Structures are given as C-alpha cells and as structure tokens.
Amino acid sequence: MLEPVFRLTQVGNTHPRNSEGETLGDNIPLGRMFINDEMREVVSDVLDSGRWIKGPHSKAFGAEWAAYCGALAGTPCSNGSTALIAALRLLDVGYGDEVIVPSHTFIASATCIDQVGATPVFVDVEEEYHTLCPDEVEKAITDATKAIIAVHLYGQPISSRVFEIAKNHNIPLIEDSAQAHGAELNGQRIGSIGDLATFSFFPSKNMAVGGDGGSILANREDLADKISMAIDHGRLDKYRHDFLGSNFRLSEMQCAVGRVQLKHLDDWVARRNEIAARYNEAFSSLEWTNPPAIREGALHAWHQYVLRVDNRDEFQAHMDEQGVSTGIHYPIPCHLQPLYESHTQHRQGALPITEAICESVVSIPVHPHLSDDEVDQVISAVKSFQP
Numbered sequence: 001m002l003e004p005v006f007r008l009t010q011v012g013n014t015h016p017r018n019s020e021g022e023t024l025g026d027n028i029p030l031g032r033m034f035i036n037d038e039m040r041e042v043v044s045d046v047l048d049s050g051r052w053i054k055g056p057h058s059k060a061f062g063a064e065w066a067a068y069c070g071a072l073a074g075t076p077c078s079n080g081s082t083a084l085i086a087a088l089r090l091l092d093v094g095y096g097d098e099v100i101v102p103s104h105t106f107i108a109s110a111t112c113i114d115q116v117g118a119t120p121v122f123v124d125v126e127e128e129y130h131t132l133c134p135d136e137v138e139k140a141i142t143d144a145t146k147a148i149i150a151v152h153l154y155g156q157p158i159s160s161r162v163f164e165i166a167k168n169h170n171i172p173l174i175e176d177s178a179q180a181h182g183a184e185l186n187g188q189r190i191g192s193i194g195d196l197a198t199f200s201f202f203p204s205k206n207m208a209v210g211g212d213g214g215s216i217l218a219n220r221e222d223l224a225d226k227i228s229m230a231i232d233h234g235r236l237d238k239y240r241h242d243f244l245g246s247n248f249r250l251s252e253m254q255c256a257v258g259r260v261q262l263k264h265l266d267d268w269v270a271r272r273n274e275i276a277a278r279y280n281e282a283f284s285s286l287e288w289t290n291p292p293a294i295r296e297g298a299l300h301a302w303h304q305y306v307l308r309v310d311n312r313d314e315f316q317a318h319m320d321e322q323g324v325s326t327g328i329h330y331p332i333p334c335h336l337q338p339l340y341e342s343h344t345q346h347r348q349g350a351l352p353i354t355e356a357i358c359e360s361v362v363s364i365p366v367h368p369h370l371s372d373d374e375v376d377q378v379i380s381a382v383k384s385f386q387p
C-alpha cells in the first residue's frame, strides 16, 4: 500500500470548505484548503509590520518562485488573468495582431488577447494529451501572428514541438502554466522554457497564496527587468513610467503565504502523481474509458485527473451517489462561448477534437490531501459505474 505524503491530521487546520471556499457536504471534494501555523504567523507578522505592499516578501517570493521553476526572473502578480495581459503587453501585442491559443482551456487564456486589442486564433488540441496540436499551430501561423499562448492544461506539459515551431518562426511563446506548478518537460521545469510564463495561485491551484494571485516569469534577458515594471505602472522609479503597465501587484501577506506554500509543492506534486498512478492502474482495464495519457518525458502536475465518459451525466450522478464530487473542465470550448459570437471560428465543427473533448471530460478528485481510504473510495466508485 502507498504511504500518503499527507494525512489529514497532518494538514494543520483543514477547514470543511473546498478550495473555492464553498462549504463541503459529505462528498469527497475536488480540492481542500491547506492552512498551517506558519501561514498564520507570517500573515500576522506582515500585518503588524505595516508593510503591506512592495516589501521584502514580494521580492523574495518572485525570486524563489523563479528559482524553483528554473526561470531567469520572476514577479508575483495579482492573478493568472492579469499575468497573461501583462505578458502580452510586454511582447507589444496589440491591435491588428493575432495570437494562437487553444480553445480547450479556461476562458482567461483567450480573453487576455482581446483585452490588449488583438484577435485570438483558436487551434485544436491533441486528443491524447488535451494540449495544443503542433501541426495545427503551424497551420494557423500567418504574417499577423504576434505570439502563441500554450496552455499546460490539467498539468500536462505541451508538446516540445510547439516550442520548436515557435522558435523556428521567431514567434514569442507564453506558457500559460496556471495549472502546471511543478510539472516538467524533458528535465526542464514548466515556466522555464517559453519566452514568458504565467501562473495562477487561485485557491484551487496546485499551490495558493490565501486569495487570488499569480506570477509572471521571464526567460529572456530583454524581458527579465521589465516583468516587475509591467505589474507596477511600467515604472522603476516612483514618478517615471517607461511603458504602459498597471497595478497588478500582489500583497505582501499573500506573497508571504506563497513562500510557505512553495515549501510543500514538491510533496504535493509527488502525492498527486502517486494518486494518479493508482487511478491509472485501477482504470486501465475498464472498457468504457481510458486513463489519461502522460506525455513521454513529462512530469505531469495532475492539477486535474480527467476521464472521458460518453454518458457523463449518468456518471456524475453515480459518483455523487457514491459520495464523490466531480467537475467538468470545461463544458463549453472558448470559440463557442457567447462572448465570441462574432468571432469567425464561432461555429460547431470549427475545432472537432476540442468540441468532442468538451462533451465528455469529467474530473475526479486528485488533490494531495486525499487519504488512502478516500482514494480507494474514488476507485470503487468509478469501477462500479455501469455505462
């Protein structure tokens, strides 16, 4: 039997709420909060210090997060959505430009492009891995392509071919790593490969900061100094503004919380992998679904463990009866969202793999605070489903 890295009794104060703050019923939830005494102490210290923004924790968290990921430079920022907007601005993306992005992702990966006045060009994903299809990326490149936003969805690193294509075409690539803290591709940490990388520390993510939060990492010398300016009105000096930025800063208290959480990230990713390995083994003999694939050379961060089930509604009802929560990430592809009604790709059939995926994906709990008994319960619940 596998020894859990965490038992609930060791988690500190595990509140009866999920990671989005909703009160839990009796079901095994999709996420649980991690709150410990060290987090309480640092928050209290920062509060008493009166240094609530732009203090030592912001600097240290930016540097520690960049060092963890193996990036050249890093800055905390207010959330994963503003991180993407700031990253596009840093690459000078604006009106008339096109940005390639998967449609199978959380909406923020796409709307950041509209926020800077550019146009998202939605591209289909690889059916096996749920991430950008390299051939489709290559086909979508035009003279107007100014950047690629590649999403390591569910914690699965994208194909290394997408990085190569971006390089060959001299197009900057932003790794949207909001779901991939601690993932690796061919020995390199996610966040250290693209020109820029963005992260979200939203409470349900693989690590959190006690509220909304995010980060931008840079892997190019010419961008390294600018990332912290982009989240602070384009300035280094108080009253001198070198380029268009905004206030996308993260508070000192949250940076201090992030530094504590970072100490646990490797254990959490290891535990997620342990649970995913148990699921993969248990589900490999099922005829009505396949365990999710892991890309060769990748360390998956397992932000979500996602099965594909044809009769998803029945499956979700069954899991609920068995006391297990499920989720759908995501039921509507970006290109079919009402918000993109006037987009040229807003039609059924535009991205067939993405559309089929969105109709059948269902996420089951894989967070590191599951006990072994709960993992067993999830496995029996899935295996007892009669499609």
Ligand SMILES: Cc1ncc(COP(=O)(O)O)c(C=O)c1O
Binding pocket: 079, 080, 081, 082, 105, 106, 108, 109, 151, 176, 178, 179, 199, 200, 201, 202, 212, 213, 214
């Ligand atoms: C892939 C992806 N990109 C961007 C974001 C946006 O991050 P935030 O919610 O911190 O703004 C998220 C958040 O769920 C995400 O999953």
